Amino acid sequence: MAELPKVRFPHEFIRPIQQDMIKDVLDAVSQKKHLICHAPTGLGKTAASLAPALAHALQHGLTVFFLTSRHTQHKIALDTIQRMRELHGVSIRVADIIGKKWMCLQDSVHTLRTRDFMEYCKHLREEGNCSFYSRVRDKGKVSVEAQKALSDLASSADQSTAEVYRIGKRASLCPYELSILHAKEADVIISDYYYLFSPGIRQNFLKKIGKELSKSIIIVDEGHNLPSRCRELLTQRLTASMLERAEKEAAKYQFNESASSLAAMRRKLGLLAASLLKGSVHSYTKNEEVLVEKGHLTSLIQNYDEFIVSLLFIAEEARSHQKQSFVAGVAEFLESWLGPDEGYARILERKEQNLILSYRCLDPSIVSVEVAEEAHSVILMSGTLTPTSMFRDLLSFRRCDERVYESPFPRENRKCLVVPLTTTQYAKRNDEQFSQIAMLLSAMANDIPGNTAIFFPSYFMRDRIAREFEGMCIRTIFREDPTLTSQEKQDMIARFASYQKHGAVLLGVSTGSFGEGIDLPGDALKAVIVVGLPLERPSLEIQQLISYYDRRFGRGWDYGYVFPAITKTLQNAGRCIRSETDRGMIIFLDERYAWPRYLSCLPKDLHVEVTRAFQPRIREFYRNA
Numbered sequence: 001m002a003e004l005p006k007v008r009f010p011h012e013f014i015r016p017i018q019q020d021m022i023k024d025v026l027d028a029v030s031q032k033k034h035l036i037c038h039a040p041t042g043l044g045k046t047a048a049s050l051a052p053a054l055a056h057a058l059q060h061g062l063t064v065f066f067l068t069s070r071h072t073q074h075k076i077a078l079d080t081i082q083r084m085r086e087l088h089g090v091s092i093r094v095a096d097i098i099g100k101k102w103m104c105l106q107d108s109v110h111t112l113r114t115r116d117f118m119e120y121c122k123h124l125r126e127e128g129n130c131s132f133y134s135r136v137r138d139k140g141k142v143s144v145e146a147q148k149a150l151s152d153l154a155s156s157a158d159q160s161t162a163e164v165y166r167i168g169k170r171a172s173l174c175p176y177e178l179s180i181l182h183a184k185e186a187d188v189i190i191s192d193y194y195y196l197f198s199p200g201i202r203q204n205f206l207k208k209i210g211k212e213l214s215k216s217i218i219i220v221d222e223g224h225n226l227p228s229r230c231r232e233l234l235t236q237r238l239t240a241s242m243l244e245r246a247e248k249e250a251a252k253y254q255f256n257e258s259a260s261s262l263a264a265m266r267r268k269l270g271l272l273a274a275s276l277l278k279g280s281v282h283s284y285t286k287n288e289e290v291l292v293e294k295g296h297l298t299s300l301i302q303n304y305d306e307f308i309v310s311l312l313f314i315a316e317e318a319r320s321h322q323k324q325s326f327v328a329g330v331a332e333f334l335e336s337w338l339g340p341d342e343g344y345a346r347i348l349e350r351k352e353q354n355l356i357l358s359y360r361c362l363d364p365s366i367v368s369v370e371v372a373e374e375a376h377s378v379i380l381m382s383g384t385l386t387p388t389s390m391f392r393d394l395l396s397f398r399r400c401d402e403r404v405y406e407s408p409f410p411r412e413n414r415k416c417l418v419v420p421l422t423t424t425q426y427a428k429r430n431d432e433q434f435s436q437i438a439m440l441l442s443a444m445a446n447d448i449p450g451n452t453a454i455f456f457p458s459y460f461m462r463d464r465i466a467r468e469f470e471g472m473c474i475r476t477i478f479r480e481d482p483t484l485t486s487q488e489k490q491d492m493i494a495r496f497a498s499y500q501k502h503g504a505v506l507l508g509v510s511t512g513s514f515g516e517g518i519d520l521p522g523d524a525l526k527a528v529i530v531v532g533l534p535l536e537r538p539s540l541e542i543q544q545l546i547s548y549y550d551r552r553f554g555r556g557w558d559y560g561y562v563f564p565a566i567t568k569t570l571q572n573a574g575r576c577i578r579s580e581t582d583r584g585m586i587i588f589l590d591e592r593y594a595w596p597r598y599l600s601c602l603p604k605d606l607h608v609e610v611t612r613a614f615q616p617r618i619r620e621f622y623r624n625a
């Protein structure tokens, strides 16, 4: 039997629940299996996954990839590795890589579409017009300047992207290229999902850093986002305004015939929409949309394949003069439109006077299955991965273990209520209902001694209910605004947190940026109230998802509609208790949470109490604080 690897845990003590997760990760990686783990906030899942995965990787010559969906999540992985180094005196080589566009030293590239940026960068490199790139190598070998930069990076305690960028900028060397060279030697690579899950990027990326999928342990953080991210990677959209810009671009570079073809295509698309969308307005969603077939578009264009080739030629010409090309965007869409039917939906819709044609991926496993089949192990983890079987099905993970860990926080520190006194169900929505919700919310918020965050299913409902709520609530009220910059959002959260003594109320939306991305530990947040269920509007895409998942798994309604909404509400609820000493209440305000179908989706360790008598419960909970 192989000797167990030495796990270098980044903390002095390992809690029993972390022991469990470490053992599960070791079991999975030693048997080349995948692991899906629902690991609630506070478990310390970054440490409990990275330490055993790295121990196994070092013993067997593998690489650990720690993938996140946001740049901001890289820091916790970097800090964890730094603590492992300090506590155990070991050398662990880590590379932190974000999107190439964000590491680029050229001016004004951040606003470019990723595809445009990639083409722009490729063009500069091939033409020898990026000195930052050229300086990294000298006659095919790593230049002296780059070697010096890499050795500075290797000896720095900080190996974050910010440090790579700083070193690269100081030496006028492309930071992305430095990261790639650095990653060749790395034991751990921290990056975005798409580096390994995007089929177009993965192969090239792995080749450049000299790694293989079969020799990789992949940890996917906040894994509840992976199915939707995988679908988005294969989804393409074309709008009438994109066509118009492409037409102008073709004319600008004297490709008049193609410009006319693009104009004709736009006109024909308009006519097609006029006939197909007539009378298609959905009574509830108000969407004007219709399912279309491949032939609806291909029949509008003469010599479809040749047309794509001519557009690609124009795009190349345009890119030699400018950073982005709309013609390229059209060509890319037309190519994708010829893709398979199974697992996709083609939709034509009109939104705010703009026509949108989309080729939408319904099946995340089209992207994930290759990774799941080839990788040594994939560890999918998040605080909201229940039911784990749904993620296993959606991502087609075979040879897979599933684990659900309980919250490590003291049970008495958290009280969770379902209050079935109202609902935001569409059929029951009316002014009276909104007034009642406002009244219930103010009764709750006025009794909670401190800050409360309230999440609504939509901005419309938030604003409608807030009109009355504001007159009844005695607390200072903050409203999340989706148009704020990330700095303005941070400032708002800081101001909200400063009200912890007097109490304030933050009115947000379940799917808004505060619904998943805020961290208010200690007394900064005393309660979270989730109003209604953030079910997606039953758009054509959702209907297609439901019927596709029904055909594949017999669980269309759950996988395509109900469970994603529950995941969002649990993310909202997770804002409340962020540490072992936090105390707080979570209240689900909607009668549907009391229905067995929905109630059974809430994790057992929430110990939910269904009650109409919420006031005595609130007072009792905080009296004992």
Ligand code: SF4
Residues within 6 Å of the ligand: 100, 101, 103, 104, 105, 106, 120, 121, 122, 124, 125, 130, 132, 133, 174, 175, 176, 177
């Ligand atoms: S090679 Fe580097 S610096 Fe040059 S354009 Fe590409 S990313 Fe930017």
